[in-house]
Amino acid sequence: MTPAPTARRRCLLGGLAAVLLTLPPLAAAQAQALNVFNWNDYIDPAVVERFTRETGIAVRYDVFDSLETLEAKLLAGRSGYDIVVPTNEPSFSRLIAAGALQPIDRAQVPNWANLDPVLMKQLETSDPGNRHGAIYLWGTIGLAYNVGRVRELAPDAPTDSWRLLFDPTLARRLAPCGIVMMDSQIDVIPSVLRYLGLNVNSTAEADLRRVEQTLMGIRPHIRTFASGGVIELLASGQACLAFTYSGDAIQAADRAREAGRGVDIRYVAPKEGAQLWFDVLAIPRDAPNPNAAHRFINFLLQPDVMAAITNTVHYPNAVPASKPMVEEAIKNDRNVYPTEEDFARFFTVTAVPQAAERARSRLWARFKAGR
């Protein structure tokens, strides 16, 4: 775990994921230790130290870089982890359906009361009754762009719309300054469906064909499919438009400002609608140390702890009482804490059946190959 506050949640470097999977799982023998499996660079390291100091429970902290890695480990069974942090869709709901998570005993988590009921209600589409998890952090998926470069190449471009990326004529004009696509079908395809005005969970062949046409239309203008490193590409000015997570875009903007080379990065959750996601604190069914896991969740849900995490990784949390302790710049950023009006435009997705998933992977493979 790097102490640097780089909130690169998802570097989808599949190869490394596969390598990680072949490593022996964390030893479950030591009952006293707590085994946490979280996204990379997704916590304030001081928080983990404080937990150990207060409870005497040692934390073995392990990170994953893609939901695929997390799911594969949990579905293989006996992962040895006590705390995992899946994203609500498709992983969290699927893990519940597979029986891979245990219900959380609220009696052991008094700080559950700190959770925002409105956000928890949103999560119920994945987990009816909120039985299996508490929101850790959340965010949206949208576009990050370099203000100066976009204005220069396409001054008339609508920077609040998915058209900026998905309209081939605009993409062609912006191609010279570098367009980066997130290499993640589960994140990109629903957004394209939304842009086309279709059902974001559609598995209809005709709808997917339109998605493919749209993606193929911009394929020649995409410089690279990012497996992590989007923050760096944007901050250094090597890319001027990226499909990415809100927190990553905000990180990139910060880093560009620090570098002081006149690169101004902005994030936008497009007006047609942006996908809302929740990363959820959950306990695997076969967790070796469920008691410590409950204590850890209870510990994290304290307002000051959550504020420290948000200040580090720039993603909003679901504990409203933490807000007074969140830095002004982060708190007042509409891209971190959206307004109610913004919220109305956000959408969530549900997991699609396996056959549809395969059709989507095929589509994605063809898109990446450009044929």
Add this chain to the structure above:
Amino acid sequence: MRLRLPSGRTLVLALPFLWLSLFFLAPFLIVAKIALSEAALGIPPYAPVLRWTDEGVLTVVLNLGNLATLFSDPFYFDAYLRSLRVAAISGLLCLVIGYPMAYAIARAPEHRRNLLLMLVVLPFWTSFLLRVMAWIGLLADNGVINNLLLAAGVISQPIQLLYTDFALYAGIVYCYLPFMVLPLYATLSKFDPVLIEAAADLGARPWRAFLTITLPLSLPGIIAGFMLVFIPAVGEFVIPELLGGPGAQLIGRVLWMEFFTNRDWPMAAALAMVLLLLLVIPIAWFQHMQGRASR
């Protein structure tokens, strides 16, 4: 009556058989079992092949759908074909580059050979992953090669080297070259140079002597080297993933996709099984060639 102990010969033979059945046959059967099961949502994410019904009857449920899909869907066939092609081209490139190297080492003065051989295996002292990553640093748009060419004025803006077929082949050839050089060296060092002198005495030009004497005699080394490059290159995942373009849908990548993205373990297992069979055929051919060569 005396208990008959197995002879030493049997014991010696039993050991590799035990090893193979434990670490090759058993895993293969497990993979085959998963390949013949049905994907399901659960832990593990596939339905059991053997099931006890309530009446105590053992039923076997085999799902041949995955194998049928593999052969009917051109997507998988194309990926296999592309992988075989990439592996074959890589093998040939390694041969073209490795043969002169092995030849030179074999012909070098005795006291220098060990040093040269050590230089061939030297890259293994660094992690494989790290060496592939180093190629990213060399080939990137702002990498060493582009910067040198820019500075020399050969090009006016960076040319794309990374994420191309060129990068893919450069990575594979670089990583697997020692596997080609070592067996070639082993055969070439046993080769008696007197044969070449005899050919020259009989009027053969150097090139002809090489083609009619050296090359055929080094054939076992060529085949061994080619196989050592070809077989791992077919299933290679890391190099295409890190250096190859997005179009390089090789079988390793497809397998990953089935296993991780689609969470279809049975399909991934079926792919792996067919891949294994694809590799067993060239190995068997290699054994056959070796047997013929030693006769």
